[in-house]
Amino acid sequence: MSSGSVSSRSLFQRHRGKVLTSVGIVATLFTAGSVCMYLVKRWLYKQQLKITEQHFIREQIRRRFTQTQEDSLYALYELIPVFAMVLAKKLDLEELVIALRDKKLSKTGSQKARIGDNDVLSSGISTSVTEVDTSTANVANKSEGKTQKTKAELWNELKTKSLIKMVTISYTISALLLLTRLQLNILTRREYLETAIRVAVEKESSLSDGKSVVSWIWGLWKGDDTKSAVSEAIEDSKAKPTPVSKNSYINEQAFLSLSWWLLNRGWQDFEAIVEENVEKQFGQLNPRDTLSITEFSEKLTEVFRDTNKQLFPDATNEQNGTGRLQTILLPRPDLEDFVLKQTLDPEAFNILNEDKTVFGQLILETAKCLESTVSSIVLETLVNESFQYIMEQVETNVSKKKNKQKTAKESDCVEDSDAKYQMAVFTISCKDCCNEILKSGVVSMDNEFLARLDSVVILDDLSASVYSNFGFQD
Structure with a gap:
């Protein structure tokens, strides 16, 4: 054996411990590094999964918020016909229009009768039939106990009622x-809050047995299929419907039914204030008096301004309108049972009386929202938008009606901006505007007035704050 191989073997034998130690260290470091890299990758994967869950939840919340606002508009389309029927009992404009039409027809008939009488006198034909018909009609009117109003009185009544109805609407x-936006957003947020609490409790209970470091490392180590893990996480994050008891359901339905108060009683407070201000601005005007569109707009502006002063808080008196608005939109506590008896069947009313906890919480939260200055600002903004819509409609209607009466020559002589119209023309235009505002149809949903109010930005801002902010809750 050569001396070179002997020296190499002896060198290896001398450093064999160091070599094996180095190899072991390298292998250990490599293995540990691989494990650490794998654990880091698993940790990053789980963080990515959490982000995916959060994005999905936020998207679900956003979609549900949008759907809630659409549901509010649908609800309004459903309630408008109910409000129109209630208004017809006290502010029926069509009855006055028919009475004026009958006056016109009777006047035309009397003129024809006079012409006929002159012909009869010359020919000797009897007028007994006409006389009998007239006397019979007079007797019928007296038997019904109706006082015959003059044409001027009918026009004045139509003028006042059309203005009061338009502004009150x-x-x-x-x-x-x-109110509908507040109610539906409060209910939807409450549903999401209950769902979030339920999911959090379920996750906490599932992780209660895995608090040790070994369990945490094992959770990172086990390799679930990525696709199945993501889908499972998304399923967990979905807003699953929470089982609702019959009592809770009835509590929520009772809460939504409180709009009955505004539609049947609360609006009369609006009407009383509006009537006073309409009489102040338009009471002295006769149907034949003429106004320009600008003059009419100024008078109507004063009506809205004076009404706002009586309803909404101002800088000098912060409590001027908040309490009054709350009593208009919601019944007083002593009248809640009266409202609920009008809207719930006896069985549901009895179940509600057994436990009104949810109902009380919802009422309290809605009242707090209505007491806030933000709600007053939003309502005032909606009213201002209503005024803009009314003036656009009145101006269009007045121009159309006047153009039918004008000849081409008169149209050339008078500029539209300086044109004056009789108050009777404004009256009919206001009546037509009321019909446009109260136009309903859930299928077509073509009410321009409701669409404009629903698109007011500050209303969406308030809805978003109620939907996402829990500051109103106790």
């Missing part, structure tokens, strides 16, 4: 939209 529907 704008305030009531604006308030109804605000």
Whole structure:
């Protein structure tokens, strides 16, 4: 054996411990590094999964928020016909229009009768049939106990009622939209809060047995299929419907039914205030008096301004309108049972009386929202938008009606901006505007007035704050 191989073997034998130690260290470091890299990758994967869950949850919340606002508009379309029926009992304009039409027809008939009488006198034909018909009609009117109003009285009544109805509608529907938005957003947020608590409790209970470091490392080590893990996480994050007891359901339905108060009682407070201000601005005008569109707009502006002063808080008196608005939109506590008896069947009413905890919480939260200055600002903004819509409609209607009466020559002589119209023309235009505002149809949903109010930005801002902010809750 050569001396070189012997020296190499002896060198290896001398340093064999060091070589084996170095190899072991390298192998250990490599293995540890691989394990650490794998654990880091698993940790990053789980963080990515959490981000995916959060994005999905936020998207679900956003979609549900959008759907809630659409549901509010649908609800308004459902309630408008109910409000129109209630208004017809006290502010029926069509009855006055028919009475004026009958006056016109009777006047035309009497003129024809006079012409006929002159012909009869010359020919000797009897007029007994006409006389009998007239006397019979007079007797019928007296038997019905109806006092015959003059044409001027009918026009004045139509003028006043059309203005009162138009302004009252704008305030009531604006308030109804605000109330509906608050109610539905409060309910939807409550549902999401209950769902979030339920999911958190379920996750906490599932992780209660895995608090040790070994369990944490094992959770990172086990390799679930990525696709199945992501889908499972998304399924966990979905807003699963929480089982609702019959009592809770009835509590929520009772809460939503409180809009009955505004539609049947609360709007009369609006009407009383509006009537006073309409009489102040338009009471001295006769149907034949003429106004320009600018003059009419200024008078109507004063009506809205004076009404706002009586309803909404101002800088000098912060409590001027908040309490009054709350009593208009919601019944007093002593009247809640009266409202619920009008809207719930006896069985549901009895179940509600067994436990009104949820109902009380919802009422309290809604009252706090209505007491806030933000809600007053939103309602005032909606009313201002209503005024803009009314003036656009009145101006369009007045121009159309006047153009039908004008000849081409008169149209050339008078500029539209300086044109003056009889108050009777404004009256009919206001009546037509009321019909446009109260136009309903859930399928078509073509009410321009409701669409404009629903698109007010500050209303969406308030809805978003109620939907996502828990500051109103105790």
